[in-house]
Amino acid sequence: MIEAKGITKFYGTFQALNDVSFRVERGEVLGFLGPNGAGKSTTMKVLTTYISASEGTAVVDGFDVHAQPQEVRKRLGYLPETPPLYGEMTVEEYLKFAGRARGLGGAELKKRVDKVVSDTALTPKFKNLVNELSKGYRQRVGIAQALIHDPPALILDEPTSGLDPNQIIGIRKLITDLRDAGKALIFSTHILQEAASVAGRLVIVNNGRKVADGRPDELAARVSDNLSIKLMVRGRSDMLVPSLSDLDHVTSVSAVAAPEGYSRYEVSVRGGNKAVHDACENIAQAVIASGLKLAELSPQTMTLEDVFLRLLNDGKKTAAPEVRAAAPEEDPSLKATSAGTRMVHHHDEHHDHFDDKPPTETAISAGPISEALPEDDGEKP
Amino acid sequence: MLAIYRRELQAFFGTLVGFGITGAFVVVMMLLSLMLDPLGGGGDWFKRGELSMRTFFGVFPWVAAVVLPAVAMRLWAEDRRQATFEMLMTLPIPTWKVALGKYGAALTFLLFMLAATCVYPIMLAQWGKPDWGPVVGGYVACFVLGAGFIAVGMFVSGLTDNQALAFFVALLMCLGIVGVGELRGLLGDLARTNPDAALTHLVTIPVFMLGLLAAAVGRDRILGAAVSVLAVVVNGGVYLMAQPDPKQLAEKAKVSGETVIAALGQISVLEHFKEIGRGVLTTNSLIFFASYVVLFVTLNVMSLESRRYS
Numbered sequence: 001m002i003e004a005k006g007i008t009k010f011y012g013t014f015q016a017l018n019d020v021s022f023r024v025e026r027g028e029v030l031g032f033l034g035p036n037g038a039g040k041s042t043t044m045k046v047l048t049t050y051i052s053a054s055e056g057t058a059v060v061d062g063f064d065v066h067a068q069p070q071e072v073r074k075r076l077g078y079l080p081e082t083p084p085l086y087g088e089m090t091v092e093e094y095l096k097f098a099g100r101a102r103g104l105g106g107a108e109l110k111k112r113v114d115k116v117v118s119d120t121a122l123t124p125k126f127k128n129l130v131n132e133l134s135k136g137y138r139q140r141v142g143i144a145q146a147l148i149h150d151p152p153a154l155i156l157d158e159p160t161s162g163l164d165p166n167q168i169i170g171i172r173k174l175i176t177d178l179r180d181a182g183k184a185l186i187f188s189t190h191i192l193q194e195a196a197s198v199a200g201r202l203v204i205v206n207n208g209r210k211v212a213d214g215r216p217d218e219l220a221a222r223v224s225d226n227l228s229i230k231l232m233v234r235g236r237s238d239m240l241v242p243s244l245s246d247l248d249h250v251t252s253v254s255a256v257a258a259p260e261g262y263s264r265y266e267v268s269v270r271g272g273n274k275a276v277h278d279a280c281e282n283i284a285q286a287v288i289a290s291g292l293k294l295a296e297l298s299p300q301t302m303t304l305e306d307v308f309l310r311l312l313n314d315g316k317k318t319a320a321p322e323v324r325a326a327a328p329e330e331d332p333s334l335k336a337t338s339a340g341t342r343m344v345h346h347h348d349e350h351h352d353h354f355d356d357k358p359p360t361e362t363a364i365s366a367g368p369i370s371e372a373l374p375e376d377d378g379e380k381p
Numbered sequence: 382m383l384a385i386y387r388r389e390l391q392a393f394f395g396t397l398v399g400f401g402i403t404g405a406f407v408v409v410m411m412l413l414s415l416m417l418d419p420l421g422g423g424g425d426w427f428k429r430g431e432l433s434m435r436t437f438f439g440v441f442p443w444v445a446a447v448v449l450p451a452v453a454m455r456l457w458a459e460d461r462r463q464a465t466f467e468m469l470m471t472l473p474i475p476t477w478k479v480a481l482g483k484y485g486a487a488l489t490f491l492l493f494m495l496a497a498t499c500v501y502p503i504m505l506a507q508w509g510k511p512d513w514g515p516v517v518g519g520y521v522a523c524f525v526l527g528a529g530f531i532a533v534g535m536f537v538s539g540l541t542d543n544q545a546l547a548f549f550v551a552l553l554m555c556l557g558i559v560g561v562g563e564l565r566g567l568l569g570d571l572a573r574t575n576p577d578a579a580l581t582h583l584v585t586i587p588v589f590m591l592g593l594l595a596a597a598v599g600r601d602r603i604l605g606a607a608v609s610v611l612a613v614v615v616n617g618g619v620y621l622m623a624q625p626d627p628k629q630l631a632e633k634a635k636v637s638g639e640t641v642i643a644a645l646g647q648i649s650v651l652e653h654f655k656e657i658g659r660g661v662l663t664t665n666s667l668i669f670f671a672s673y674v675v676l677f678v679t680l681n682v683m684s685l686e687s688r689r690y691s
Contacts (some may be wrong), residue, residue: 006561011691012691013688045467048471049470049471050467050470050471050689051687051690052689052690070473070475073471073472073473074473076471078467078468078471080464080467080468081464082463082464084462084463084464084465084467085463085464085465086388086465088391088392088393088395088396089388089391089395093391095386097384097673099475100383100387101385101388102386102472103473103494116566137599143656145468179478228410239669373388
């Protein structure tokens with residue numbers, strides 16, 4: 001339905017996009033993900049014919065964005081980053097204008113206006129001036145305007161930015177409903193959970209390049225090396241480390257500081273989240289077989305943030321190897337954080353959770369999230 | 382196109398701004414045409430004791446050059462400031478149709494503004510037996526001149542997202558358009574003593590103005606400024622260096638003077654405005670104003686379309 005073919009875009013001498021390709025079919029939601037300034041909006045502007053690509057092209061429902069822009073525009077609904085609203089109109093007037101501009105009229109227009117108003121839950125504000133609406137409602141009016149002509153393809157640029165958790169859930173529901181109605185959707189976000197929660201597929205861009213494209217679990221599997229399991233046992237046994245090292249998926253075992261009477265180990269595992277769970281079972285069995293008491297066994301599976309940061313860093317490495325030193329896991333300030341005492345670290349975790357509410361607001365940037373990375377950083381062998 | 386037209390009309394009439402502009406326009410027009418006597422003929426309206434709209438139509442070009450940029454300034458600049466511009470440019474409507482929709486709404490507003498001055502002709506009808514030919518002709522002239530100014534204003538409005546900047550640039554351009562015809566006297570005098578400089582001025586002044594426009598709202602500001610400076614340098618250079626041979630001066634001055642006067646006469650808005658105002662609707666005058674409109678609406682569409690490739 002929507003296909004980007006090697007889009008490259010220069011603004012003057014600045015290269016905003018470098019050979020970005022992907023496709024979205026009907027009934028599919030593509031989450032377009034990347035840090036701020038990665039080229040998400042630029043890609044969407046090319047897809048919607050707002051700007052023209054320097055190289056490459058895009059095809060919507062068989063029509064080329066450069067050769068047949070009018071045909072493309074008829075088939076697209078577009079919500080720009082800021083909702084395109086006229087404040088001095090009422091919601092009703094505005095949606096009627098949007099419909100008329102799309103060639104609707106008469107009974108058809110009225111029917112469509114009623115439909116999008118009920119779909120986006122705008123009924124209570126139907127007669128209000130757009131200027132009087134709260135941000136959540138404004139965003140919904142923007143979405144309603146993109147839906148007014150019942151387009152087969154929808155492009156939504158950060159549809160949930162600035163909304164409260166309830167409103168976000170509403171928009172997500174709307175997106176999945178539209179997907180189930182057989183539309184092709186692309187939405188951009190810099191919030192990872194959001195993309196993962198509704199998108200069947202993720203495209204991650206960074207510095208104008210596509211760094212990953214696939215289902216969320218596929219992407220997680222692609223980068224899931226060096227996961228770890230924390231293990232604490234009561235007592236001491238010299239036989240434990242060798243027997244753990246022989247287990248499947250386990251790459252290394254190292255002893256770390258532990259309270260008196262206990263031993264604590266960190267077990268590194270390769271092969272993804274599934275391997276971690278398998279290894280946990282085997283470790284538990286090995287501990288019990290060695291006659292020790294199992295006090296703690298916690299798998300550090302990979303979160304989406306970890307996947308995302310890995311992919312971004314991989315992308316950076318291929319694009320510019322010299323920036324590798326700036327990768328978050330090697331940031332010296334982070335080492336300091338995770339090298340702190342257990343107590344302090346617990347406090348940190350608590351603090352992170354507090355900051356994270358609502359969880360969907362966790363922005364993707366190298367700073368805050370890397371602090372929530374599993375603690376494999378400072379304690380690597 | 383109709384949808385855009387309707388929305389823009391609503392923007393003019395849906396808020397108090399439209400009525401505010403109209404009110405101010407009517408008050409200023411009435412005051413000026415009653416108090417002033419730009420055409421000469423002995424004092425203000427009261428002293429003259431003459432019932433005519435000559436003064437009204439005489440001051441209109443200058444008032445319109447100030448008021449109409451304010452009408453046109455928001456046409457695109459407001460959309461450019463908001464995301465509605467993005468919406469307009471991704472509607473399945475060609476940009477020229479969107480532009481015509483906006484332009485049509487502004488022209489309708491201009492008609493409304495002119496209609497609001499109807500108190501003046503009503504006054505005439507009440508107290509005298511006016512010759513309606515010049516009155517109707519004058520209103521037609523006001524409309525076509527205003528249509529040209531709005532086209533200029535809409536073009537400038539499409540270049541920036543700053544309404545105040547759009548207003549001032551359009552104001553300068555409109556005043557320039559009215560004023561350029563008045564350069565005839567100055568350049569005609571100059572042609573007598575320095576014919577080369579007069580001819581050069583004919584070229585360098587528009588180039589200077591265009592450079593200034595580019596420097597104010599264009600993408601390549603430095604280039605625009607450089608062009609302006611270059612025009613001034615060439616202008617000054619020719620003015621100072623040109624030492625016409627006294628023998629040839631008379632002949633040269635004649636050629637130069639005629640060229641200057643003919644060229645400026647052609648582009649002089651006021652000449653054509655007065656011609657239509659006298660009730661003489663010549664194709665020449667109509668084509669003159671129509672070409673202003675076509676030129677600036679086309680430039681407007683081109684400048685907006687070119688943004689897709691920037």
